[in-house]
Amino acid sequence: MSIAFLAHLYPWTKALHIIAVIAWMAGLLYLPRLFVYHCDAPPGTQTSELFKVMEFRLYKYIMTPAMLATFLFGILLALTPGLVDWHAGWFYIKLAAVIPMAGVHGMMSRWRKDFLADRNRHPQKFFRIMNEVPTVLMLIAVIMVVVQPF
Numbered sequence: 086m087s088i089a090f091l092a093h094l095y096p097w098t099k100a101l102h103i104i105a106v107i108a109w110m111a112g113l114l115y116l117p118r119l120f121v122y123h124c125d126a127p128p129g130t131q132t133s134e135l136f137k138v139m140e141f142r143l144y145k146y147i148m149t150p151a152m153l154a155t156f157l158f159g160i161l162l163a164l165t166p167g168l169v170d171w172h173a174g175w176f177y178i179k180l181a182a183v184i185p186m187a188g189v190h191g192m193m194s195r196w197r198k199d200f201l202a203d204r205n206r207h208p209q210k211f212f213r214i215m216n217e218v219p220t221v222l223m224l225i226a227v228i229m230v231v232v233q234p235f
């Protein structure tokens with residue numbers, strides 16, 4: 086399961102994949118930090134309205150395009166001849182970390198909309214814990230693709 090001409094594009098596909106991953110991770114790690122601070126800003130205040138704008142811009146203009154680019158270039162890499170041994174386990178474990186990461190992205194979209202409508206009910210501690218989830222998934226994804234232990 087591979088497409089021959091992708092071999093010529095490999096350095097570019099990989100560079101773009103890594104760039105997209107960095108931007109996506111930056112958003113996945115920073116947006117919950119904004120939620121933590123937003124919890125301290127009562128609805129209707131200028132600070133709360135400012136957080137809404139920051140959250141919107143980060144989510145819409147950085148995180149979502151970066152996630153789509155990560156998937157696009159990741160799939161192109163997976164289709165590049167010789168990169169993925171489909172009988173080895175590492176690629177599937179990487180996918181098992183990446184798919185929940187997209188799920189976390191979707192949940193952050195919901196929490197962002199809750200803050201936008203002034204109806205967030207989660208405490209700061211919840212967002213602090215949620216901050217760690219993408220970190221753990223990222224560790225698994227990177228170790229699988231670089232070390233390929235299985």
Ligand code: HEM
Pocket residue numbers: 099102103106110155156157158159160162163164168169183186222223226227230231
């Ligand atoms: C649909 C999602 C994804 C797919 C299909 C995918 C697939 C791949 C493939 C096939 C490679 C090439 C491996 C090689 O060159 O030997 C790669 C490289 C890489 N991926 Fe992903 N990936 C995805 C998402 C992610 C995510 C979410 C992260 C990190 C959080 C990530 C981190 C990396 C890194 C750091 C490399 C470079 C590894 C190296 O230089 O050897 N990928 N990816």
